[in-house]
Amino acid sequence: MAARDAGITNLRVMCHDAVEVFEHMLPVASLETVQLFFPDPWHKARHHKRRIVQPEFVQMLRDKLKIGGIFHMATDWENYAEHMVEVMDVAPGYKNTATDGPYIERPEERPLTKFEARGHRLGHGVWDMKYARVE
Numbered sequence: 444m445a446a447r448d449a450g451i452t453n454l455r456v457m458c459h460d461a462v463e464v465f466e467h468m469l470p471v472a473s474l475e476t477v478q479l480f481f482p483d484p485w486h487k488a489r490h491h492k493r494r495i496v497q498p499e500f501v502q503m504l505r506d507k508l509k510i511g512g513i514f515h516m517a518t519d520w521e522n523y524a525e526h527m528v529e530v531m532d533v534a535p536g537y538k539n540t541a542t543d544g545p546y547i548e549r550p551e552e553r554p555l556t557k558f559e560a561r562g563h564r565l566g567h568g569v570w571d572m573k574y575a576r577v578e
């Protein structure tokens with residue numbers, strides 16, 4: 444179904460560096476939710492600095508979220524999930540919405556891709572986290 448037929452009027456698709464889109468093309472305090480699904484995990488320790496979830500990036504995102512807005516991350520790489528929690532737990536202005544440990548159940552609204560379904564069949568894990576902008 445086309446977005447217009449579904450009644451969606453605020454859809455934009457941008458083929459561009461997401462960091463630049465957030466920095467330069469979105470007004471402050473304008474977003475209800477930011478969804479970051481399966482960002483490149485950069486497995487090797489010496490490449491971890493290339494991971495998109497870093498203190499500076501998440502503060503820039505916070506500025507674009509409304510107060511109460513949600514930053515939802517998902518990854519199938521446990522070490523990246525731990526890294527996300529480490530970064531987010533000390534990031535000013537955010538609070539983890541999870542009530543039983545840092546992770547949440549797989550939310551219905553996150554689409555199940557063929558790739559993820561195959562991972563489930565192979566017994567691989569996926570970790571979801573939702574942090575709210577609280578100030």
Ligand SMILES: C[S@@+](CC[C@H](N)C(=O)[O-])C[C@H]1O[C@@H](n2cnc3c(N)ncnc32)[C@H](O)[C@@H]1O
Pocket residue numbers: 459460461462480481482483484495556
């Ligand atoms: C592991 S794939 C996951 C793709 C998709 N989100 C999914 O769940 O199937 C990560 C993707 O992020 C893209 N990517 C990495 N850094 C990016 C950036 N700064 N801006 C936009 N896309 C980026 C990569 O090109 C790659 O296609």
